[in-house]
Amino acid sequence: MGTGRKPQVEEQSSGGEVLGIVTIAAAVFLTLAFHSYRSGNADQNQVGLIGHLLADLLCPAFGLACYLIPLGQFYFAGVLLRLWSCPAPVSQMFAGTVFLFSSTAFLALWGEGEQIVKAGGWIGGFLAFHLRTGLNRLGAYVVL
Numbered sequence: 001m002g003t004g005r006k007p008q009v010e011e012q013s014s015g016g017e018v019l020g021i022v023t024i025a026a027a028v029f030l031t032l033a034f035h036s037y038r039s040g041n042a043d044q045n046q047v048g049l050i051g052h053l054l055a056d057l058l059c060p061a062f063g064l065a066c067y068l069i070p071l072g073q074f075y076f077a078g079v080l081l082r083l084w085s086c087p088a089p090v091s092q093m094f095a096g097t098v099f100l101f102s103s104t105a106f107l108a109l110w111g112e113g114e115q116i117v118k119a120g121g122w123i124g125g126f127l128a129f130h131l132r133t134g135l136n137r138l139g140a141y142v143v144l
Contacts, residue, residue, distance in 0.1 A: 020080030027073035034059060034066055063121030065103040072096050105131060106144045 033051030037059050038044045045052040058066045075096075079086040086092060101123065108120030108128035120128060131140035 016080045016082070020077040023073050023077040023080060027070035027077065030054065030058075030073070031067070031070045034070075059121070061121045061123050062100065062104050063107055063119050063124055065100055065107055065120060065124065068096075068100050068103060072100075101127065102144050105140070109137065109140055109144070 029047055029051060032047045033045060033055040036044060036046040037052065037055035039056070039060075042049055042052040045055065055066075058069065062069070078084055079089075104120040104124030105127035106120070106124075108124035109132065111119030112128075119125070128140065131143060135143060
């Protein structure tokens with residue numbers, strides 16, 4: 001007569017879940033900071049001085065594409081919370097970064113007459129300038 005072993009339940013560390021929840025909180029924080037950002041007016045920011053400083057760094061750099069940063073954080077939190085799998089994390093991070101930079105360039109090309117912060121930020125303006133110089137406007141849109 002064989003006695004079987006009782007199946008042991010594997011305990012998984014909760015580090016991924018904690019990091020996922022912290023990442024969601026940081027994404028909400030950044031979204032509120034970006035939404036309430038007014039240049040030179042830290043008192044108007046809904047999340048305080050730290051939120052204003054982060055928005056003051058990221059909003060002029062990426063323009064409207066800065067909202068893609070919290071979106072990427074939400075995706076990363078979903079992976080950490082095991083809501084979906086991430087088969088190739090390095091290539092997905094690279095693709096997300098390329099998407100962020102190409103979005104800034106596209107917004108800078110599209111909103112050419114607007115303020116640089118409202119369009120693609122100074123990174124998008126830099127990329128759009130070089131794409132427009134080398135390829136003309138239509139070629140820049142095709143490349144993006």
